[in-house]
Amino acid sequence: MSARAPVDPRKLLTWLGLFFGAAGLVLQFWLSMQLAFANGRDWPGFLGHFFAFYTILSNVILVLIYLSEVLPTPRLALFRRPVVRGMMVANIALVALYVYFVLRHLNALEGLNQLADTILHYLCPTLYLLWWLVAQPRGTLRWVDLPAMLLPTLVYFIYIMARGVWVQQYPYPTLNAVELGYPQVLLNAVYMAAGLGALCAIVIALDGLLARQFRTI
Structure with missing residues (x-):
C-alpha cells in the first residue's frame, strides 16, 4: 500500500488565494452596492467609486494572477510575468500596512463589513506573500525592474486625481485634494x-537572496 502523496503547497496556496480573493471581492462588492444604492447612487456612479479603491484593484490583480496559474490561456500571460507578480507583493503589502497604520482607526467596522475588510486587507496579502515565496521562480527580478514596478501606481494616482476633479470625491483621505489641497496631497x-x-x-x-540560497543547497 503506497503512502499518500503530500499536499503540493503551491497548488494549495493557489486555490486558497483564488477562493478567498474572489470571495472577499464579491462580499465587498455586495456590501458596497447595498450602501451605494441606499444613498442614491446609480450603477455608473457605484462602479466608478468601487473600482477607484487601490485595495479593490490590487485584489482583482491577485485573483488574475492565481487564475493564470490555473488556466493556461495566453490571455493571462501578463499575470505570469515575474515583474508583475513581484510588483504585487509590494503593492498588496502597501495595502495592508496603509490600512493597519492609517485607515483602521477611522472607522469601526462590524459583522460582514469587518469580515470583508479582514479578508481583503490582511488575509489576502498574507496568502499572496506565502504563495509568491513558494511558487515564484527565484532570481527573476532585477534592479532595472524597479521603475516598471512603480509605474502602475503612478498611473493610478494620476487617474484618481483626474477623477477627483470631475466628481469631487477621493477614495482615501490622504488623497483628498478638496480638504487637504494639492500641495499636501x-x-x-x-x-x-x-x-x-x-x-x-x-x-x-x-x-535575489532566495535565488543564491537555492543555488547553495
Whole structure:
C-alpha cells in the first residue's frame, strides 16, 4: 500500500488565494452596492467609486494572477510575468500596512463589513506573500525592474486625481485634494511612493537572496 502523496503547497496556496480573493471581492462588492444604492447612487456612479479603491484593484490583480496559474490561456500571460507578480507583493503589502497604520482607526467596522475588510486587507496579502515565496521562480527580478514596478501606481494616482476633479470625491483621505489641497496631497503621494519603492526594493533583494540560497543547497 503506497503512502499518500503530500499536499503540493503551491497548488494549495493557489486555490486558497483564488477562493478567498474572489470571495472577499464579491462580499465587498455586495456590501458596497447595498450602501451605494441606499444613498442614491446609480450603477455608473457605484462602479466608478468601487473600482477607484487601490485595495479593490490590487485584489482583482491577485485573483488574475492565481487564475493564470490555473488556466493556461495566453490571455493571462501578463499575470505570469515575474515583474508583475513581484510588483504585487509590494503593492498588496502597501495595502495592508496603509490600512493597519492609517485607515483602521477611522472607522469601526462590524459583522460582514469587518469580515470583508479582514479578508481583503490582511488575509489576502498574507496568502499572496506565502504563495509568491513558494511558487515564484527565484532570481527573476532585477534592479532595472524597479521603475516598471512603480509605474502602475503612478498611473493610478494620476487617474484618481483626474477623477477627483470631475466628481469631487477621493477614495482615501490622504488623497483628498478638496480638504487637504494639492500641495499636501502631492507630499502624501511622495511619502507613499517612497514607501512603495522601499517595498519593491525589498522584494527584488529578497528574490535575489532566495535565488543564491537555492543555488547553495
